[in-house]
Amino acid sequence: MNFDFTEDQHTIKRTARELLAKRSSFERVRAAAEGGAYDETLWVELCELGWPGIAISEDFGGLGLGLVELVILAEELGYAVAGSPFLSNALGGLLIDQAGSDEQRARWLPGIADGTVRATVGVVKDGAAPVVPDAASAAVIVLLDAEGGARLVEPAAVTVEPVSSIDIGRRFARVTAAEDAGEPLAGDVAAGTDRAEAVLAAELVGVAQRAMELSVAYAKDRKQFDTPIGAYQAVSHLCAQMLFDTEGARSATYFAAWSADAAPEQLPVAAAMAKAAAADASRAVTASAIQVHGGIGFTWEADLHWLYKRAQVDASLLGGARAHRARVARLAAAGVPAA
Amino acid sequence: MDLTFSESELAFRDEFRSWLQANEVPPAPEGEDEQYRHRRDWQRRLYDGGWAAVHWPREYGGRDATLVEAAIFYEEMARARAPFPANVLGLLLAGPTIMTWGTEEQKSRYLLPIMSAEEIWCQGFSEPEAGSDLAALKTRAVKDGDEWVVTGQKVWTSGAQYSKWCMLVARTDQDAPKHKGLTYFILDMEQPGVEVVPLRQITGESEFNELFISEARIPDANVLGGVGNGWKVALTTLMNERAGLAFGLQVALKVRLDELTETAAARGLLDDPVVADKLGDLHVKCEILRLTAYRGLTATMKYGQPGPEGSLTKLMWSSTNQQLMQTAVDVLGPEALLTDSPWSFDLLRSRGNTIEGGTTEILKNIVAERVLGLPRK
Numbered sequence A: 001m002n003f004d005f006t007e008d009q010h011t012i013k014r015t016a017r018e019l020l021a022k023r024s025s026f027e028r029v030r031a032a033a034e035g036g037a038y039d040e041t042l043w044v045e046l047c048e049l050g051w052p053g054i055a056i057s058e059d060f061g062g063l064g065l066g067l068v069e070l071v072i073l074a075e076e077l078g079y080a081v082a083g084s085p086f087l088s089n090a091l092g093g094l095l096i097d098q099a100g101s102d103e104q105r106a107r108w109l110p111g112i113a114d115g116t117v118r119a120t121v122g123v124v125k126d127g128a129a130p131v132v133p134d135a136a137s138a139a140v141i142v143l144l145d146a147e148g149g150a151r152l153v154e155p156a157a158v159t160v161e162p163v164s165s166i167d168i169g170r171r172f173a174r175v176t177a178a179e180d181a182g183e184p185l186a187g188d189v190a191a192g193t194d195r196a197e198a199v200l201a202a203e204l205v206g207v208a209q210r211a212m213e214l215s216v217a218y219a220k221d222r223k224q225f226d227t228p229i230g231a232y233q234a235v236s237h238l239c240a241q242m243l244f245d246t247e248g249a250r251s252a253t254y255f256a257a258w259s260a261d262a263a264p265e266q267l268p269v270a271a272a273m274a275k276a277a278a279a280d281a282s283r284a285v286t287a288s289a290i291q292v293h294g295g296i297g298f299t300w301e302a303d304l305h306w307l308y309k310r311a312q313v314d315a316s317l318l319g320g321a322r323a324h325r326a327r328v329a330r331l332a333a334a335g336v337p338a339a
Numbered sequence B: 001m002d003l004t005f006s007e008s009e010l011a012f013r014d015e016f017r018s019w020l021q022a023n024e025v026p027p028a029p030e031g032e033d034e035q036y037r038h039r040r041d042w043q044r045r046l047y048d049g050g051w052a053a054v055h056w057p058r059e060y061g062g063r064d065a066t067l068v069e070a071a072i073f074y075e076e077m078a079r080a081r082a083p084f085p086a087n088v089l090g091l092l093l094a095g096p097t098i099m100t101w102g103t104e105e106q107k108s109r110y111l112l113p114i115m116s117a118e119e120i121w122c123q124g125f126s127e128p129e130a131g132s133d134l135a136a137l138k139t140r141a142v143k144d145g146d147e148w149v150v151t152g153q154k155v156w157t158s159g160a161q162y163s164k165w166c167m168l169v170a171r172t173d174q175d176a177p178k179h180k181g182l183t184y185f186i187l188d189m190e191q192p193g194v195e196v197v198p199l200r201q202i203t204g205e206s207e208f209n210e211l212f213i214s215e216a217r218i219p220d221a222n223v224l225g226g227v228g229n230g231w232k233v234a235l236t237t238l239m240n241e242r243a244g245l246a247f248g249l250q251v252a253l254k255v256r257l258d259e260l261t262e263t264a265a266a267r268g269l270l271d272d273p274v275v276a277d278k279l280g281d282l283h284v285k286c287e288i289l290r291l292t293a294y295r296g297l298t299a300t301m302k303y304g305q306p307g308p309e310g311s312l313t314k315l316m317w318s319s320t321n322q323q324l325m326q327t328a329v330d331v332l333g334p335e336a337l338l339t340d341s342p343w344s345f346d347l348l349r350s351r352g353n354t355i356e357g358g359t360t361e362i363l364k365n366i367v368a369e370r371v372l373g374l375p376r377k
Helices: A007-023 A026-035 A040-048 A067-079 A086-099 A102-114 A189-221 A233-262 A264-298 A304-316 A321-333 B007-022 B032-048 B067-079 B088-101 B104-115 B230-240 B245-266 B273-303 B308-332 B342-354 B360-371
Strands: A119-123 A128-133 A140-144 A150-153 A159-163 A172-176 B121-124 B140-144 B147-155 B165-171 B182-188 B194-199 B208-219
Touching: A007 A040, A007 A067, A026 A304, A067 A086, A067 A189, A067 A233, A086 A102, A086 A119, A086 A128, A086 A140, A086 A150, A086 A189, A140 A189, A189 A233, A189 A264, A189 A304, A233 A264, A233 B273, A233 B308, A233 B360, A264 A304, A264 A321, A264 B273, A321 B245, A321 B273, B007 B067, B067 B245, B067 B273, B088 B104, B088 B121, B088 B165, B088 B230, B140 B165, B147 B165, B147 B182, B165 B230, B182 B208, B182 B230, B245 B273, B245 B308, B273 B308, B308 B342, B308 B360
Parallel strands: A119 A140, B121 B165
Antiparallel strands: A119 A128, A128 A172, A140 A150, A159 A172, B140 B147, B147 B208, B165 B182, B194 B208
16 A cells, blocks of 8 residues: 555656746746637657657557556646647547547557647537637547447548637537447547546646645745634635545546546546546636635736636546536445445 | 565565454444453453554564554454554554654653553643643643642543553643643542543544643653653654544545445435535545645655655545535435434544644645745744
């Protein structure tokens, strides 16, 4: 029993934190978001480091590491609210890797791993997937249906219309597809979506961590009535609650990532729990962060809104907290052990 | 990261499981005195089997269990629905405090009878005017020859009516700053100056007592950790509070939650999306509690002290336990509020969870100040 990263994993986390502090500062996040385009130099650098292929087998040009390592990167990208197609590409890669045929994997994974041929994932409802990250720039789109099936489509076979969400740091599109468009992903789709949920949860944990740190720093610094506001319990207890929510979501997320690599029979419950916990935590923590900052927190200038908006949109991708809690309850009632 | 038990941890678990199978837990009787005797008899069986104090060093009769093994021990106890040993305060609080601060004489005098349940211990810390602000306590001890004469009042003293000894913190220097003038004593409860008055709780039971101390006498040899050093010694006791219990409480919570989920499923209530949402939420929180407790253990083993996770598990457990009991009433309806339903007692008892062992507000202060580094008012 050792619930801590290995030395290598700690190194990955530290390196990612340091790199993104320089390459994805709030100034750069703002410039990219307001400019309506990703910072291409950031993406090129992430590709040179091999990040997009971190969890993809070496046979397909990836680094061959596990979901824990991918989750570490996703958490740090969330912490930096980085604008890049990393997340959508990673989620698409997980689906194709888990549910694709040998042929599909050989065709798509090498490009996903080096970032030259990007993938993404969308959830179809009534003939269209309304909010698909980076669909307009993806070479291949995984469309999930309500029955647990998945199809692989190329942009030419579907209609892709750019849409804009509250998270303007990310590109989204609406994808409309005929039911028989593209080809089916015939393998274990759930194994792919479970992993994708864990990665989304990790990004949400990173977002929450950043919002908490900014709030604590502000509460130490900002004085009213000649006292740092963090000395008032109404404020300090909000901050304590942020830690409570963030650490809880982190425990669930790391466990889900670990189980994907080491105990896959526990992954379905663990992934649903991680996504539910991280969605709730990240939305609550980023909302509290605005409250702790007071009026300044409500301004465009204060940068907190990048975190709040990313938390809101990430939390709703691949099913919100309630859908995951319903799944947890069903699995618990069916006697599937949580651990 | 490896969230499986090692070979030796599994061997420890299997050994204790087979012992539990061979020593089936008898059903709990009705009545407080009967329940106390039930718990004392259970502790004696644990002691005879060598399982009473797994986390104690071998030299004091324990098993030198690692933190993970101690966690496994409490998880298995809860899974077998075994009661807490009668002398739980002695085993978890008094014993480790004596090991840290006691003289050789004190160690050889007190430790063995704690383990065998021969001598039960209670904790005399809180007072009517010193709850969260413990160092404001007023119980006085005045030196008289080679004895101390103690007068004051303690409250929330669980098990006092069954106890031989009390971990007592009293003020021995009226002039010193409030944290400096305290001394930690071992008080003999069997003397005329000590009166135990049951304190009836909202459950109707009297798990706790008030302690009226009037010129009770304590020999100088029963000072623990030195005169004027009581605050530090008391912190040792408080740090040990619930360190291991968290794992038992966590599993006990899971056992009840599974029971509720099963009942709800059998009645077709999981088709109600609100019920499914509430139960799903509890399962998520329950699992997060377990995982965070294990993260805390890893941090303690690696860095020698609990990380931020340590301060969070009590907060998580208490709020989740309350939420579980309230949800049970929502899901099961009014029959859960009848006095013969186990849920009605637990609903009432759970109100104490966010007060005992550090209120939620004090724990949030601790998290804010010591983990997040926010300023004190």
